[in-house]
Amino acid sequence: MEHPPRDDIRLEAVLHALSDPMRMSVVSTLATAREELSCSLFDLPVSKSTTTHHFRVLRESGVIQQVYRGTAKMNGLRRTDLDALFPGLLESVLTAAGRQASRLGDA
Amino acid sequence: MEHPPRDDIRLEAVLHALSDPMRMSVVSTLATAREELSCSLFDLPVSKSTTTHHFRVLRESGVIQQVYRGTAKMNGLRRTDLDALFPGLLESVLTAAGRQASRLGDA
Numbered sequence: 001m002e003h004p005p006r007d008d009i010r011l012e013a014v015l016h017a018l019s020d021p022m023r024m025s026v027v028s029t030l031a032t033a034r035e036e037l038s039c040s041l042f043d044l045p046v047s048k049s050t051t052t053h054h055f056r057v058l059r060e061s062g063v064i065q066q067v068y069r070g071t072a073k074m075n076g077l078r079r080t081d082l083d084a085l086f087p088g089l090l091e092s093v094l095t096a097a098g099r100q101a102s103r104l105g106d107a
Numbered sequence: 108m109e110h111p112p113r114d115d116i117r118l119e120a121v122l123h124a125l126s127d128p129m130r131m132s133v134v135s136t137l138a139t140a141r142e143e144l145s146c147s148l149f150d151l152p153v154s155k156s157t158t159t160h161h162f163r164v165l166r167e168s169g170v171i172q173q174v175y176r177g178t179a180k181m182n183g184l185r186r187t188d189l190d191a192l193f194p195g196l197l198e199s200v201l202t203a204a205g206r207q208a209s210r211l212g213d214a
Binding site: 010011012013015016018019020021024085087089091092093095096097100 | 118206
């Protein structure tokens with residue numbers, strides 16, 4: 001699986017990846033877990049191929065890293081890379097998503 | 108011109124609006140100016156209709172407000188609304204855009 005090296009991560013791609021509510025919920029879950037989570041743990045209300053697409057967008061934009069551990073595809077946030085490139089960005093987006101979910105009664 | 112009231116502004120729409128480099132450059136310019144700027148001041152390297160489209164996406168997502176002053180269409184950032192809904196988000200995105208532009212030699 002291809003991952004962009006840190007220097008190739010672009011703000012516009014990261015913002016695009018985060019601009020989808022389903023992808024944002026994956027990122028929020030990973031941020032809360034603070035550990036790698038298996039793809040199979042995410043039960044998104046979309047088809048398997050759409051789920052795979054969302055994870056690919058997150059990976060190709062540099063937001064998450066994906067590795068196989070045995071047969072499980074594990075996902076982790078690229079916090080260190082994102083914080084180095086865009087200090088405070090990930091945190092403020094996560095906070096904004098949490099506040100919006102509370103405000104709209106989704107959480 | 109329609110503008111979403113503050114309560115209808117959604118994080119995903121804001122992130123989508125900011126995920127385009129051309130729109131991000133408009134937002135950065137407005138943030139630096141700290142005043143309303145006329146559309147005609149922005150000389151984007153795209154057609155007039157594409158420029159209009161970008162401004163509409165920014166307006167409909169709640170990132171900017173547009174008002175006619177005489178014959179000029181003036182644009183301003185909705186800083187107060189965005190900061191109230193998503194504290195720190197706009198600032199961290201602006202900082203990230205500035206850092207990336209410096210890093211890539213665009214600024």
